[in-house]
Amino acid sequence: MNTIVSVSWEKLPLELLQLADPSVTMIQSYLQTGHCFALMQQEEYLGVMVLAEQRPDQIEIKNIAIAPQHQQKGYGKQLLLHALHYARTQQYRSILIATGNSSIHQLALYQKMGFELHTIRKNFFLEHYPEPLFENGIPCKHQVVLIQEINR
Numbered sequence: 001m002n003t004i005v006s007v008s009w010e011k012l013p014l015e016l017l018q019l020a021d022p023s024v025t026m027i028q029s030y031l032q033t034g035h036c037f038a039l040m041q042q043e044e045y046l047g048v049m050v051l052a053e054q055r056p057d058q059i060e061i062k063n064i065a066i067a068p069q070h071q072q073k074g075y076g077k078q079l080l081l082h083a084l085h086y087a088r089t090q091q092y093r094s095i096l097i098a099t100g101n102s103s104i105h106q107l108a109l110y111q112k113m114g115f116e117l118h119t120i121r122k123n124f125f126l127e128h129y130p131e132p133l134f135e136n137g138i139p140c141k142h143q144v145v146l147i148q149e150i151n152r
């Protein structure tokens with residue numbers, strides 16, 4: 001039995017946050033002002049998620065990660081459903097998530113969960129990250145923004 005709890009930012013393990021975002025500088029830029037959630041099984045952190053308001057009517061999933069040994073068991077979907085529920089109950093009109101052009105499984109998951117392709121921020125990772133990033137044998141250069149409309 002696991003449970004999603006709202007926690008203060010200091011409680012989120014950095015090693016889990018870094019699975020989703022290799023830049024500690026980037027993580028620090030949204031962590032303290034974000035709404036932080038942990039997926040817990042007793043004392044164990046199965047996953048983490050950080051949401052942050054982008055505009056008065058839009059919230060963004062800034063970080064979502066499941067511990068490697070617990071991936072592909074449905075926990076990522078569970079956290080995404082929680083984010084959608086939170087956004088709906090807080091009266092946001094849309095929810096945004098951004099990922100890399102090379103994040104094939106994430107792009108599949110987010111679209112299965114109702115997010116739609118919105119924008120490509122060309123060269124985002126080349127400009128904001130010091131080291132070249134690769135995933136699935138693909139250079140990660142561009143950021144893909146997906147949005148789901150809610151409360152319409």
Ligand code: COA
Nearest residue numbers: 019020064065066071072073074075076077099105108109
């Ligand atoms: N291979 C194939 N499909 C995968 C996959 C993989 N390695 N990882 C995720 N998926 C997709 C599938 O589409 C699957 O859909 P299905 O159930 O219809 O087959 C779905 O995601 C599985 O969902 P779930 O088990 O809930 O995913 P998860 O618990 O592994 O969580 C992530 C997904 C992305 C949060 C998790 O893999 C993770 O933490 N990855 C590292 C950090 C990261 O990339 N965060 C997102 C940054 S934008």
